[in-house]
Amino acid sequence: MALAAAVPNGGLLLASPLQAALRLLELLPSAGFWRAVGNSSLRIFGGFLFACALAVLLAALAAGRRRFQDLLAPPVAAVKATPVASFIILALVWLEAGSLSFFISALMVFPPVYLNVLEGLRGTDRKLLELAQVYRIPLGRRIRGIYLPQVLPYFRSAASLALGLCWKAGAAAEIIGLPAGTIGERLYTAKVYLQTPDLFAWTAVILMLSAAFERLFIAVVDRLAGKAGS
Amino acid sequence: MEGLCKSYGGKPVLTNLNAVFPEGITCIAAPSGTGKTTLLRLVLGLERPDAGSIHGGNGRWAAVFQENRLLEEVSAAANLRFALGGVSREAGDVLTRLGLTLSDAEPVRTWSGGMKRRLALARALLAPSEALALDEPFTGLDRESRAFCLELIRKMGGGKPVLLATHDLTGLEDRPVVRLG
Numbered sequence: 001m002a003l004a005a006a007v008p009n010g011g012l013l014l015a016s017p018l019q020a021a022l023r024l025l026e027l028l029p030s031a032g033f034w035r036a037v038g039n040s041s042l043r044i045f046g047g048f049l050f051a052c053a054l055a056v057l058l059a060a061l062a063a064g065r066r067r068f069q070d071l072l073a074p075p076v077a078a079v080k081a082t083p084v085a086s087f088i089i090l091a092l093v094w095l096e097a098g099s100l101s102f103f104i105s106a107l108m109v110f111p112p113v114y115l116n117v118l119e120g121l122r123g124t125d126r127k128l129l130e131l132a133q134v135y136r137i138p139l140g141r142r143i144r145g146i147y148l149p150q151v152l153p154y155f156r157s158a159a160s161l162a163l164g165l166c167w168k169a170g171a172a173a174e175i176i177g178l179p180a181g182t183i184g185e186r187l188y189t190a191k192v193y194l195q196t197p198d199l200f201a202w203t204a205v206i207l208m209l210s211a212a213f214e215r216l217f218i219a220v221v222d223r224l225a226g227k228a229g230s
Numbered sequence: 231m232e233g234l235c236k237s238y239g240g241k242p243v244l245t246n247l248n249a250v251f252p253e254g255i256t257c258i259a260a261p262s263g264t265g266k267t268t269l270l271r272l273v274l275g276l277e278r279p280d281a282g283s284i285h286g287g288n289g290r291w292a293a294v295f296q297e298n299r300l301l302e303e304v305s306a307a308a309n310l311r312f313a314l315g316g317v318s319r320e321a322g323d324v325l326t327r328l329g330l331t332l333s334d335a336e337p338v339r340t341w342s343g344g345m346k347r348r349l350a351l352a353r354a355l356l357a358p359s360e361a362l363a364l365d366e367p368f369t370g371l372d373r374e375s376r377a378f379c380l381e382l383i384r385k386m387g388g389g390k391p392v393l394l395a396t397h398d399l400t401g402l403e404d405r406p407v408v409r410l411g
Contacts, residue, residue, distance in 0.1 A: 127299050130276055130295075130299075131295065131299045131313070134275075134276070134291055134292070135293075135313050136290065141312055145304075149303060
């Protein structure tokens with residue numbers, strides 16, 4: 001990388017880390033930069049949160065119902081196996097470009113979170129559930145004392161994996177759908193005009209956002225795990 | 231209970247069992263594997279009998295199970311809050327009398343087997359209930375602790391039926407016994 005960047009005008013093919021960093025510093029004070037970051041974050045992280053909520057709800061419904069699990073298994077397997085680009089192109093037919101990254105992000109997040117939470121729920125200690133039944137412990141306390149401590153480690157690992165996935169897939173959806181004022185649009189523009197330092201700078205932004213959201217979300221989950229049961 | 235029958239995989243565990251449980255302790259005595267736990271599970275509504283019926287079993291029960299069934303990763307106080315909804319001053323007193331501390335700091339997984347058993351017993355005694363089902367509640371306790379816990383059960387469970395499954399009737403000679411097996 002460094003060699004390619006060192007060739008005269010090599011920055012066209014491969015920007016050096018310094019060029020990318022300088023370009024990022026140039027972008028930082030502009031309102032357009034923050035608008036793009038805000039728009040993309042809102043849609044991609046919004047899709048992540050929506051999918052997490054739906055996956056937890058459906059996993060809770062499916063946990064004790066074999067038929068419901070069987071009903072959900074084929075679509076979940078299909079989403080897992082189908083290339084994300086196919087979904088993006090299909091979704092473009094039905095959705096407007098602005099909703100695309102939300103939808104694609106949610107689609108990528110749903111299978112791992114649903115499957116992991118379901119696995120966690122399946123492992124719930126039946127003996128503790130019997131205890132709760134005999135002592136007539138209300139549902140809220142059962143969730144805090146039995147289900148949350150059991151499921152949170154599964155949810156944590158799934159959420160960590162899914163956050164990386166949703167940023168990758170969400171950015172890809174934006175590059176194809178080109179909604180105005182998003183990171184994907186900026187990446188596409190950088191590619192069209194061969195602005196390689198921009199391309200690298202925006203890629204770095206995606207990486208940083210993905211890492212920041214992952215840390216933030218995992219910190220919240222860990223805090224919840226600490227409180228569960230106590 | 232009248233004509234209670236229960237079998238697992240065609241093997242009968244309880245056959246035509248008839249019994250009445252008055253207020254205070256009734257011992258259920260039997261060698262291991264002869265239906266003590268099954269009988270308590272039927273009474274607690276955790277299993278259905280193959281035949282027969284249990285009258286007056288719909289009230290509120292508290293239980294010590296064969297295992298302690300504690301939330302291992304949280305404190306004694308959190309365990310009581312989980313099961314009982316709160317920790318009263320009486321809870322603190324009972325735990326102190328059982329040689330335990332109502333700490334919010336250390337998880338019960340760090341406790342010894344005997345301490346966990348006493349906490350499981352305290353939880354059952356403190357729970358609002360109309361009857362108690364105690365499955366080998368003295369497992370893992372030394373003679374002194376056992377005598378003290380028995381005294382506490384007599385005192386706190388005096389006004390309600392207490393079904394106490396045990397293979398050791400020491401100190402319970404004055405109580406009615408249902409023999410199985």
